[in-house]
Amino acid sequence: MFGLIDKLEKEECLEREEWITLLSAYGDEKLRDYAAQKARTVAQGVFGTDIYVRGLIEFSNYCKNDCYYCGIRRSNLGADRYRLSMEDILACCEEGWVLGFRTFVLQGGEDGFYRDEWYEELIREIKRKYPACAITLSVGERTTETYRRWYEAGADRYLLRHETADDAHYRTMHPEEMSPVHRKECLYALKEIGYQVGCGFMVGSPGQGSEQLAQDMEFIHELKPHMVGIGPFVPAAGTPFAKETQGSLELTLFMLSLLRLQEKRVLLPATTALGTIHPLGREMGIQAGANVVMPNLSPVPVRKKYALYDHKICTGEEAAECRGCLNRRMESIGYRIVTDRGDSPYCCERP
Numbered sequence: 001m002f003g004l005i006d007k008l009e010k011e012e013c014l015e016r017e018e019w020i021t022l023l024s025a026y027g028d029e030k031l032r033d034y035a036a037q038k039a040r041t042v043a044q045g046v047f048g049t050d051i052y053v054r055g056l057i058e059f060s061n062y063c064k065n066d067c068y069y070c071g072i073r074r075s076n077l078g079a080d081r082y083r084l085s086m087e088d089i090l091a092c093c094e095e096g097w098v099l100g101f102r103t104f105v106l107q108g109g110e111d112g113f114y115r116d117e118w119y120e121e122l123i124r125e126i127k128r129k130y131p132a133c134a135i136t137l138s139v140g141e142r143t144t145e146t147y148r149r150w151y152e153a154g155a156d157r158y159l160l161r162h163e164t165a166d167d168a169h170y171r172t173m174h175p176e177e178m179s180p181v182h183r184k185e186c187l188y189a190l191k192e193i194g195y196q197v198g199c200g201f202m203v204g205s206p207g208q209g210s211e212q213l214a215q216d217m218e219f220i221h222e223l224k225p226h227m228v229g230i231g232p233f234v235p236a237a238g239t240p241f242a243k244e245t246q247g248s249l250e251l252t253l254f255m256l257s258l259l260r261l262q263e264k265r266v267l268l269p270a271t272t273a274l275g276t277i278h279p280l281g282r283e284m285g286i287q288a289g290a291n292v293v294m295p296n297l298s299p300v301p302v303r304k305k306y307a308l309y310d311h312k313i314c315t316g317e318e319a320a321e322c323r324g325c326l327n328r329r330m331e332s333i334g335y336r337i338v339t340d341r342g343d344s345p346y347c348c349e350r351p
C-alpha cells in the first residue's frame with residue numbers, strides 16, 4: 001500500500017484498480033500519516049511555509065438549483081434569503097484590502113437577479129479600486145459567452161466544483177434538470193477562456209465510495225485545474241440529505257494528501273467545512289498538504305444565512321477577528337499567512 005503512495009508521488013497518476021485499493025485502505029492511520037508527511041514535504045517545496053489567503057464574500061443565497069445536499073437549494077423554505085448590493089460588496093472589499101487580502105472570492109447561489117452587466121460593472125469597479133487584487137468568481141454554471149465577458153471585465157479565477165466525476169453518482173445528488181456533462185463542459189470552457197480554474201468535490205457525500213473518488217482523481221488528472229476545493233459533506237437541515245452521515249475527517253485529510261501528491265503545485269484550501277467538523281480541521285488540512293485558507297469577509301448579519309450546511313463556523317466573527325484568528329492558527333503550526341494574490345504556479349503552464 002505504501003508503494004502506491006510512492007508511485008503516485010513519482011508518476012502522478014494511478015490505475016483505477018490501484019486507486020480503489022489505496023482509497024479503501026484510508027482507515028490505516030500509518031498509511032495516512034505516510035501520505036501526509038510526503039504531501040507536506042511537497043507543499044513546502046513549492047510554497048515554503050507561506051499560506052495564501054482569500055477573502056470570501058458570500059453575496060447571495062438565492063439559488064435556482066435544487067441540489068439535494070445544499071442548504072440554500074431553492075426548495076428549502078427554511079432558508080432566510082438575502083442579497084448584497086454592489087455597495088455592500090465593495091465595502092467588504094475595502095475592509096478586506098485593509099486587512100491584507102489580495103484575492104476576493106465572490107460566491108453565491110445561481111441567482112438570476114443580478115444581470116451579466118451588473119457583474120461586469122462590479123468586476124471593473126473592484127479592479128479600478130484595487131488593481132493589485134485578484135478576483136475569483138464562484139457563481140455556478142453560465143454560458144461560455146457570459147464567462148468570457150466576465151473574464152474580459154477583469155475576473156481572474158473561477159471556482160466550480162464538479163461535485164463528483166461519476167455521472168451516475170451526480171444524478172443521485174441533483175435533480176434531473178442538472179447535467180454532470182454540462183458542469184464539466186463549463187470547467188473546460190473556463191480554462192479555455194484563460195481563467196485559473198478550480199474544481200472539487202465533497203468527501204463523504206451520500207453514495208460516494210472508493211470507485212467515485214477514484215474517478216474524481218482521474219478527472220482532476222485530466223482537467224489539470226489550478227485549484228481543487230474539497231471538504232467533507234456536512235448534512236444541512238431542510239434538505240433531502242439532512243439525515244445522512246457526515247463525511248469523515250480522516251478521509252478528507254487523506255484526499256488532500258493524495259491530491260497534493262498527484263497535482264504537486266495545485267492550490268489546495270483547508271476549507272471551512274473541514275474546520276466545522278473538527279476544531280483544528282484547517283490546521284490538520286495544512287499539515288496534510290493544503291496551502292490556502294478562505295476566511296469570510298461577508299457582513300456579519302448575513303453570515304448565518306449562507307448556511308450551506310449545519311453548524312458552520314465563523315458566522316459570528318468580524319472579518320478582522322477571523323483574519324487574526326487564522327493568523328494565530330497558522331502560526332501555531334509553523335506557517336504564516338502572506339499578503340499576496342497567491343496566483344497558481346501553474347499559471348503559465350496550464351492556460
Ligand code: SAM
Nearest residue numbers: 069070108109110138139140161233234308309
Ligand atoms: N453556486 C455556486 C456553485 O454551484 O458552484 C457556488 C455556491 S455552492 C453552494 C458552493 C459549494 O458548496 C458547492 O460546490 C458544494 O460542493 C458545497 N456544499 C454545498 N452543500 C454542502 C454541504 N451540505 N456540505 C458540504 N459542502 C457543501
Ligand code: FES
Nearest residue numbers: 314317322325326
Ligand atoms: Fe474565523 Fe477563526 S477563522 S473565527
